[in-house]
Amino acid sequence: MIWVLFSLGFWAAAWALNVRLSHSDLVKSRAGALVVPAIFGVTLLVVWEGVVRGLNVPGVILPPPSAIGARIAVELPTLWADFRQTFLKGALSGYVLGCGAAFLTAIAIDRSPFLQRGLLPVGNFVAALPIVGIAPIMVMWFGFDWHSKAAVVVVMVFFPVLVNTVSGLAATDSMQRDLMATYSASYWQTLFKLRLPAAMPFIFNGLKIATTLALIGAIVAEFFGSPIVGMGFRITAEVGRLGLDMVWAEIAVAALAGSAFYGLVALIEKRMTFWHPSQRN
Amino acid sequence: MSRILPIVTVLLVIVCLWYVAAVKLNAAWVYDQAARAETPAPGFSELVGLTMNQERPVLPTPHQVGVELVKSTLGMQVSSKKSLVYHGWVTISATLLGFLIGTTAGILLAVGIIHNKAMDLSVMPWAIASQTIPILAIAPMIIVVLNSMGIQGLIPKAIISAFLSFFPVLVGMVKGLRSPDQMQLDLLATYSASKAQTFWKLRLPSSMPYLFTSLKVGIAASLVGAIVGELPTGAVAGLGARLLSGSYYGQTVQIWAALFAAALVAAALVAIVGLIEKRTLKRMGMAR
Numbered sequence: 217m218i219w220v221l222f223s224l225g226f227w228a229a230a231w232a233l234n235v236r237l238s239h240s241d242l243v244k245s246r247a248g249a250l251v252v253p254a255i256f257g258v259t260l261l262v263v264w265e266g267v268v269r270g271l272n273v274p275g276v277i278l279p280p281p282s283a284i285g286a287r288i289a290v291e292l293p294t295l296w297a298d299f300r301q302t303f304l305k306g307a308l309s310g311y312v313l314g315c316g317a318a319f320l321t322a323i324a325i326d327r328s329p330f331l332q333r334g335l336l337p338v339g340n341f342v343a344a345l346p347i348v349g350i351a352p353i354m355v356m357w358f359g360f361d362w363h364s365k366a367a368v369v370v371v372m373v374f375f376p377v378l379v380n381t382v383s384g385l386a387a388t389d390s391m392q393r394d395l396m397a398t399y400s401a402s403y404w405q406t407l408f409k410l411r412l413p414a415a416m417p418f419i420f421n422g423l424k425i426a427t428t429l430a431l432i433g434a435i436v437a438e439f440f441g442s443p444i445v446g447m448g449f450r451i452t453a454e455v456g457r458l459g460l461d462m463v464w465a466e467i468a469v470a471a472l473a474g475s476a477f478y479g480l481v482a483l484i485e486k487r488m489t490f491w492h493p494s495q496r497n
Numbered sequence: 498m499s500r501i502l503p504i505v506t507v508l509l510v511i512v513c514l515w516y517v518a519a520v521k522l523n524a525a526w527v528y529d530q531a532a533r534a535e536t537p538a539p540g541f542s543e544l545v546g547l548t549m550n551q552e553r554p555v556l557p558t559p560h561q562v563g564v565e566l567v568k569s570t571l572g573m574q575v576s577s578k579k580s581l582v583y584h585g586w587v588t589i590s591a592t593l594l595g596f597l598i599g600t601t602a603g604i605l606l607a608v609g610i611i612h613n614k615a616m617d618l619s620v621m622p623w624a625i626a627s628q629t630i631p632i633l634a635i636a637p638m639i640i641v642v643l644n645s646m647g648i649q650g651l652i653p654k655a656i657i658s659a660f661l662s663f664f665p666v667l668v669g670m671v672k673g674l675r676s677p678d679q680m681q682l683d684l685l686a687t688y689s690a691s692k693a694q695t696f697w698k699l700r701l702p703s704s705m706p707y708l709f710t711s712l713k714v715g716i717a718a719s720l721v722g723a724i725v726g727e728l729p730t731g732a733v734a735g736l737g738a739r740l741l742s743g744s745y746y747g748q749t750v751q752i753w754a755a756l757f758a759a760a761l762v763a764a765a766l767v768a769i770v771g772l773i774e775k776r777t778l779k780r781m782g783m784a785r
Contacts, residue, residue: 231615234615234618234619235614235615237615237618238614238615238617238618238619239614239615243618249618252615252618252619253618253619253620253621253622253623255619256619256620256623257623276642276645277642277645277646278642330503330506331503331507332503333499333500333503333504334502334503334504334505334506334507334508335503335507337504338504338507338508338511341764344713344717344763344764344767345717345759345760345763345764346717346720346721346724346759346760346763348633348721348724348725349724349736349737349740349755349756349759349760350756351740352740352741352743352744352752353744353749353752353753353756355744356555356744356747356749357555427629428628428629428630428631431631432631432633432634435631435633435634436633436725439637439725439728439729440728440740440741440744441744447634448634451634451637451638452637452729455637455638455641455729456641458641458645460638460642463637463638464638466634467634467635467638470630470631470634471630471631474629474630474631475626475629475630477629478629479629
């Protein structure tokens with residue numbers, strides 16, 4: 217009981233602190249804007265730990281964060297192997313292939329308005345479909361190893377990137393294109409000097425959406441069959457053995473990998489589209 | 498007409514490519530059979546015929562998928578365990594329940610966030626960061642943990658769906674409720690409108706376009722959640738179960754039929770939300 221009371225007290229104290237902080241001038245600084253959510257996150261962890269300990273929640277239902285942390289520390293080699301299998305081999309190779317293919321397709325259909333008018337609605341439609349469902353088919357075609365996961369990821373990221381790239385290539389206005397025409401710039405010169413740079417914010421939007429999809433695709437595809445390594449495999453296997461602390465450890469790794477991947481793409485975006493209004497504060 | 502023609506062309510091209518791929522992928526089995534029967538390998542025209550209607554093709558042809566789809570929806574009792582209508586309904590009911598929970602929670606939290614600065618600063622960064630996390634990975638755990646607590650069937654799947662639709666709705670709604678500009682807020686302040694009045698008469702109406710955009714994202718995500726939620730329990734019921742049992746027994750036609758059924762359901766759900774959006778925005782004078 218003392219644990220529950222402690223965590224409730226901690227919650228109240230942290231909340232009061234956050235209310236104070238959010239009305240002070242500190243939040244206007246960059247560090248302050250990080251402190252408030254960090255306090256909130258820590259509070260969640262403390263309350264989780266306190267409630268699990270105080271109410272004696274069994275570990276097969278919800279392990280406390282400390283147990284998960286201990287498990288992460290012990291199982292680092294396994295987690296790294298799973299991460300390599302699912303993220304580096306499956307998700308990343310699929311992401312590069314899928315985004316590359318989508319980008320090239322967008323360039324290829326760029327000269328044909330007819331194809332664009334046909335492909336855009338189809339692509340928009342397909343982007344809303346539950347594409348993860350193709351996972352069993354890909355596992356059948358490409359086997360249990362990471363190739364099938366990469367194939368699922370390719371299909372999943374293809375359409376969002378395609379649709380965004382095509383609409384990005386249409387983002388220049390006629391004044392700018394006329395200017396290039398007065399320079400008697402060729403199609404390729406206009407493409408590389410004007411239209412691709414102007415399309416970058418759109419392309420990066422698609423690439424950012426695709427980061428999350430890639431990780432989801434790679435993990436869910438492992439639910440349909442995988443070698444005995446990989447994040448999706450480990451999650452299903454440990455759920456079956458009721459080793460929930462290991463499941464949470466994998467989820468923590470997946471969350472970290474997802475945010476880091478997204479953050480990396482966002483960072484590259486910031487570097488490459490520094491001229492765009494959304495990047496200049 | 499000028500809009501439909503390109504789409505039809507693209508779809509036709511896809512179907513043609515599909516047939517070509519089917520012939521190519523299924524040919525191996527035909528050659529294999531011929532070699533076993535020690536008959537000469539079939540010529541091209543014969544080969545095409547033999548690849549069109551295999552029982553367990555590597556890639557089923559479009560017409561096989563279509564026939565299976567019609568047979569398993571219209572061709573049998575709705576209550577039958579083989580009927581896609583039955584399995585589809587299992588998935589849709591979980592999707593809708595989860596969508597309802599997730600949307601309600603998302604909207605309520607968004608209302609709290611715009612009225613409370615501390616909540617905004619604490620929760621919002623996490624809500625945005627959570628969109629980069631593969632939440633779907635927790636699906637097996639939720640199913641099994643709730644199962645061990647004696648909760649089965651609809652609720653665990655609905656919880657996963659709710660999780661997936663919650664965050665897009667939350668982020669979209671916060672953006673929408675903040676969309677009135679200072680001028681409009683000032684006007685209501687000169688009317689000495691209360692916070693509640695500002696909310697009901699200005700913030701809520703102007704958030705509608707944002708709400709519907711995120712509802713469309715949310716309902717598609719909910720469906721994915723429900724389908725994936727059907728995987729860990731083994732192939733019991735639902736479209737996800739059809740996918741899984743198809744992959745267990747090598748029934749490729751069944752997988753493709755379930756996949757297309759899922760696509761149709763997704764399209765229908767998004768279209769319904771889109772229709773409501775159109776009607777609502779028109780009634781509110783915001784149609785674009």
